[in-house]
Amino acid sequence: MEPFRTLRARAVPLRAENVDTDQIIPAQYLTAVTREGMGQGLFSGWRYHPDGTPNPDFVLNQPQYAGAEILIAGRNFGTGSSREHAVWALLQYGFRAVIAPSFADIFFNNALKNGLLPVRLPEEAVQMLWDLVEEEPDTPIRIDLERQIVTLPDGQELGFPIDPFRKMCLLQGMDDLGYLLSKEPEIAAYEARSPW
Amino acid sequence: MGKTLFEKVWDAHVVAQDPGAPAVLYIDAHLIHEVTSPQAFALLRERGLKVRRPDRTFATMDHAIPTRDLDIALWPQDAARQVETLRRNCRDFGITLFDIQGDVQGIVHVVGPEMGITQPGMTIVCGDSHTSTHGAFGALAFGIGTSEVAHVLATQCLLQRKPKTFAINVEGELGFGVTAKDIILAIIARNGAAGGVGYVFEYRGSAIRSLSMANRMTICNMSIEGGARAGLIAPDEKTFQWLQGRPYAPQGPDWERAVAYWRTLHSDPDAVFDREMTLDAGELEPMVTYGTNPGQGIPISGRIPYPEELEDPGERRSLLAALEYMGLKPGQKMEGQRVDIVFLGSCTNSRIEDLREAAKIVRGRKVADHVQALVVPGSKAVKRQAEEEGLDRIFVEAGFEWRGAGCSMCLAMNEDKAPAGKYVASTSNRNFRGRQGPGARSLLMSPIMAAAAAVEGRVVDVRELMREPLAV
Numbered sequence: 069m070e071p072f073r074t075l076r077a078r079a080v081p082l083r084a085e086n087v088d089t090d091q092i093i094p095a096q097y098l099t100a101v102t103r104e105g106m107g108q109g110l111f112s113g114w115r116y117h118p119d120g121t122p123n124p125d126f127v128l129n130q131p132q133y134a135g136a137e138i139l140i141a142g143r144n145f146g147t148g149s150s151r152e153h154a155v156w157a158l159l160q161y162g163f164r165a166v167i168a169p170s171f172a173d174i175f176f177n178n179a180l181k182n183g184l185l186p187v188r189l190p191e192e193a194v195q196m197l198w199d200l201v202e203e204e205p206d207t208p209i210r211i212d213l214e215r216q217i218v219t220l221p222d223g224q225e226l227g228f229p230i231d232p233f234r235k236m237c238l239l240q241g242m243d244d245l246g247y248l249l250s251k252e253p254e255i256a257a258y259e260a261r262s263p264w
Numbered sequence: 265m266g267k268t269l270f271e272k273v274w275d276a277h278v279v280a281q282d283p284g285a286p287a288v289l290y291i292d293a294h295l296i297h298e299v300t301s302p303q304a305f306a307l308l309r310e311r312g313l314k315v316r317r318p319d320r321t322f323a324t325m326d327h328a329i330p331t332r333d334l335d336i337a338l339w340p341q342d343a344a345r346q347v348e349t350l351r352r353n354c355r356d357f358g359i360t361l362f363d364i365q366g367d368v369q370g371i372v373h374v375v376g377p378e379m380g381i382t383q384p385g386m387t388i389v390c391g392d393s394h395t396s397t398h399g400a401f402g403a404l405a406f407g408i409g410t411s412e413v414a415h416v417l418a419t420q421c422l423l424q425r426k427p428k429t430f431a432i433n434v435e436g437e438l439g440f441g442v443t444a445k446d447i448i449l450a451i452i453a454r455n456g457a458a459g460g461v462g463y464v465f466e467y468r469g470s471a472i473r474s475l476s477m478a479n480r481m482t483i484c485n486m487s488i489e490g491g492a493r494a495g496l497i498a499p500d501e502k503t504f505q506w507l508q509g510r511p512y513a514p515q516g517p518d519w520e521r522a523v524a525y526w527r528t529l530h531s532d533p534d535a536v537f538d539r540e541m542t543l544d545a546g547e548l549e550p551m552v553t554y555g556t557n558p559g560q561g562i563p564i565s566g567r568i569p570y571p572e573e574l575e576d577p578g579e580r581r582s583l584l585a586a587l588e589y590m591g592l593k594p595g596q597k598m599e600g601q602r603v604d605i606v607f608l609g610s611c612t613n614s615r616i617e618d619l620r621e622a623a624k625i626v627r628g629r630k631v632a633d634h635v636q637a638l639v640v641p642g643s644k645a646v647k648r649q650a651e652e653e654g655l656d657r658i659f660v661e662a663g664f665e666w667r668g669a670g671c672s673m674c675l676a677m678n679e680d681k682a683p684a685g686k687y688v689a690s691t692s693n694r695n696f697r698g699r700q701g702p703g704a705r706s707l708l709m710s711p712i713m714a715a716a717a718a719v720e721g722r723v724v725d726v727r728e729l730m731r732e733p734l735a736v
Contacts, residue, residue, distance in 0.1 A: 095677040255420065262290070
């Protein structure tokens, strides 16, 4: 996993609540046996018309947002299916962070385990960011994980919460597996006393 | 202070807890399937790791497989490759696989309980969000991503922060024609699709205790639709009776010991929940969803809300976007809405009890001319049982297709896809846009409501059909 420290990037406003993982990556892309090829499926039901041509109305297809690395979405982002493919798709498309008022639990965990930073900001802040990047799509937004702060071009700072353990893992690019493997003696001791 | 059921199960599984770190939680049973496991096995191979407890890992195939009777040589290439990959992974790592060529295969959340793998007090995970189903037995069961699948394969453990607890009390008696599906759809309609984020539900109260195990599974199954990763019901005599004699259930003296422990698995009278809500079962009606998240549901006598009735701008935006997609209007009743396809199946409602109830409605009647209707049993065992009871004949004579076991049109990964614009009366759990096929419109409801919709070709109040004398 790539470490996440700071990010200065442009952002895409996705004005929608309860964006489920079936929208982020439709089931047809789940037939893969590797992690590759998910980026092209990202939001494919919204990015493309049924005949396969791009839908110019969808925000990701608008040229002013090309190359953005931050997605700004409504509450309960990533609800639904546990498919980690949703996180892989966002990363492979080029996103490094998602800002939303709240996230679904499984998506949130999956994001942290892949170095995609889920940033929780209050509803009003998300609303303000939507307005800002719609008016000025070139606005760079800075995310500082160490300080847990989102900084706007005018210097305004918005703090966000994150679990200290998860923060450390992200800063160091460390995944859970090494940590869990280091607990082998405790796991063996637990199994020896477990009734199962 | 006493403990909640969740806390008892959680505390019994904490292997280690470093200061500031999440708990290392032991997993008793790990269920895997063809779609969310290949990348996890790839990671194990990359790192040269073994499966720590192949004896606690169980695999089946359900998500991508065709449910028509089809030789694997004729399958879509992608599905065949996923199934072959799962077979190879299970062979290489020594994992029990309930293969489609055997007689146990089915939807992972139907097969686990059926085999007695699911037991009270266990921790159970699977790379599937509907793992919450197993909570019906008093197990702490939740869905995980593929990275976590790899963690459990390698260490039998997960790093987890302790969630908060949410008691959902359902008191009183369900009315005529009102089912477990209506309870859970009503709970989610009240709390919203995100109402349970960060919580584990415990369903309690007289209405819950009176439900069968199949009905309890329907309720726990949709905990995730209410935002909670897990939902539990305290085990009782019904639970023990249901489990006794199943292949993986404890036997002999082990059974007695297990039951003695299971009897301690309930929330203590003085236990405190972080949140609580109470619902009167007697006030519920059959429910139908109108929108694109499972919280957008109404009673059959109700009307779709007007945007101006909703205070929250986000909710208004959600409602308008949903209605545009669904081709429905504010203030409209769902009763009378045309239905094109009826899907009876999914880990929510594909058990023998569900099929029996639906068959009672269908018996002696015909599927409406313009409707395509399919029954997809949850497992081969459910299918066999239904055929022994003659339910297949009732469905087929009425005009339903009678399929093999799998997830099928619940998520439209296989060839069972509803066409764009069509309305699907579905017993499944998700009405997301395109969930049942690109552009398809899902109306979630109970098995008897879906059966009634098949016969009438539109959404009806099933209670009216139940009052009519049978045509035979």
